[in-house]
Amino acid sequence: MSEAATLLPTTRDEDWRYAEPAALATLAAPDLAAWDEMVVAPGESLTRECVLDAGHSGVRRLRLTLGAGAKAAIFALASADSYTRLEVEVTLGDGAHFEFGGVTIGGGEHVREFVTRCIHAAPNATSNQVVRAVHWGRATGNFLGRIEVARDAQKTDAGQNFRAILLEKGASANTKPELEIFADDVKCAHGAAIGALDRTAGFYMAARGLPPEIVRKLQVQAFIADAFENAEPEMGEALLDRALGVLEGAAL
Amino acid sequence: MLKIENLHAEVETADGPKAILNGLTLEVGAGEVHAIMGPNGAGKSTLAYALGGRPGYEITQGSVTFDGQDLLAMEPHERAAAGFFLGFQYPVEIPGVSNVQFLREAANAQRKTRGQEPLSGGEFLKLAREKAALLRMDMDMLKRPVNVGFSGGEKKRNEMVQMGILDPKFAVLDETDSGLDIDALRIVGEGINAIMRGADKGVLLITHYQRLLDYVKPDKVHILAKGRIVKTGGPELALELEREGYADVEAA
Numbered sequence: 001m002s003e004a005a006t007l008l009p010t011t012r013d014e015d016w017r018y019a020e021p022a023a024l025a026t027l028a029a030p031d032l033a034a035w036d037e038m039v040v041a042p043g044e045s046l047t048r049e050c051v052l053d054a055g056h057s058g059v060r061r062l063r064l065t066l067g068a069g070a071k072a073a074i075f076a077l078a079s080a081d082s083y084t085r086l087e088v089e090v091t092l093g094d095g096a097h098f099e100f101g102g103v104t105i106g107g108g109e110h111v112r113e114f115v116t117r118c119i120h121a122a123p124n125a126t127s128n129q130v131v132r133a134v135h136w137g138r139a140t141g142n143f144l145g146r147i148e149v150a151r152d153a154q155k156t157d158a159g160q161n162f163r164a165i166l167l168e169k170g171a172s173a174n175t176k177p178e179l180e181i182f183a184d185d186v187k188c189a190h191g192a193a194i195g196a197l198d199r200t201a202g203f204y205m206a207a208r209g210l211p212p213e214i215v216r217k218l219q220v221q222a223f224i225a226d227a228f229e230n231a232e233p234e235m236g237e238a239l240l241d242r243a244l245g246v247l248e249g250a251a252l
Numbered sequence: 253m254l255k256i257e258n259l260h261a262e263v264e265t266a267d268g269p270k271a272i273l274n275g276l277t278l279e280v281g282a283g284e285v286h287a288i289m290g291p292n293g294a295g296k297s298t299l300a301y302a303l304g305g306r307p308g309y310e311i312t313q314g315s316v317t318f319d320g321q322d323l324l325a326m327e328p329h330e331r332a333a334a335g336f337f338l339g340f341q342y343p344v345e346i347p348g349v350s351n352v353q354f355l356r357e358a359a360n361a362q363r364k365t366r367g368q369e370p371l372s373g374g375e376f377l378k379l380a381r382e383k384a385a386l387l388r389m390d391m392d393m394l395k396r397p398v399n400v401g402f403s404g405g406e407k408k409r410n411e412m413v414q415m416g417i418l419d420p421k422f423a424v425l426d427e428t429d430s431g432l433d434i435d436a437l438r439i440v441g442e443g444i445n446a447i448m449r450g451a452d453k454g455v456l457l458i459t460h461y462q463r464l465l466d467y468v469k470p471d472k473v474h475i476l477a478k479g480r481i482v483k484t485g486g487p488e489l490a491l492e493l494e495r496e497g498y499a500d501v502e503a504a
Contacts, residue, residue, distance in 0.1 A: 089416070206305075219346075
């Protein structure tokens, strides 16, 4: 086995356990070493949109370092018709805030996933992560969220929430929240739920004259809107439209 | 206008299908308002859902003709487009979708099914404003997500605003009066009259109480017990029931 091949991750690695094995074998080792590095100076703020669609598939890695009181927000959509993975690693300074809103959506056979690592290195920092997954066919959506709270990072408030809707039998979703807390005065909340579209709401909409494809669109819109709720309205609506566009082309 | 003949219906339950309607026959002519009253468990809501085509409510026998068409052969959204409206006892909350978007999509979906041009944004808002004013509902509430954070009474008023906007030929209103205070009851009663009184329209009111019938005068009152109509009379029958209860009809 060549040295490059041994560097590639496999699904035996904890952080890659729900990834797509066949796709991992085709990754190139140099890609995996590349991080998009961003530093947000104390008191500054940064908002980034990150779309992993047909034109931007594969693995993407962002590393953010937030100074004291800095704010960063990443809003992401993973909708490519191939294996897609976004990794975000954030280190928060004193009183910094990190916001992550992400949607994985799609059918076919592929895995689309978000992997975040939120390092609360200093006291008083907050983070909020909301991920929604909507899949059909034999597709999979994953969210692996790791929160690390350093020993002196008191008053940390970190939250993550993952919900998935599977439109067809055969689709799946996985989530793995991981909390590593070394401080004692912190709040860390996580929640997860996986289900199907609500039939009662679906009937209510049909009873008002909406055909099944519009009912589905509105229900999915209602479901994923949470992820982009804290984005600027313009960015949030554009991401929502792109996500719903994927659903429109779906043969369900 | 609506002709129900020998209707038998079963509802899916955890213990298997349960027969609820047992040969219900009823006809509401054009220009008429009928009321159905009956004790809990008689099958009132089952009748409403069966007419609306709710999944899980299976018709095992009988027929329903609406405006000369076989209602039961149509999908729920096709029934709505044909002019059949179902007012829900428990209107459903739809977070992330505004009333305005929901109703505009619904109105235009119905128009499309009927081969009509869609309403423009301006035309729709004018119509929505007019109907909201009729039910004394603040236009701001129409901009909020469907029924989210609405009180029980506000949800019922919103049902009537929806009815006004969709302008159906026939309405089945399932306990639209429950949860309303005295003032709201009068407003809703006047709304039903304004929207649904007409030579080519019809209404079937499902109710527990006589109060609503003070505002919306019925041509006929039917008593439903054990899944069948056991007695039919004029408005005086509702008063009689209010005085004497259902004990006699249940014994019959």
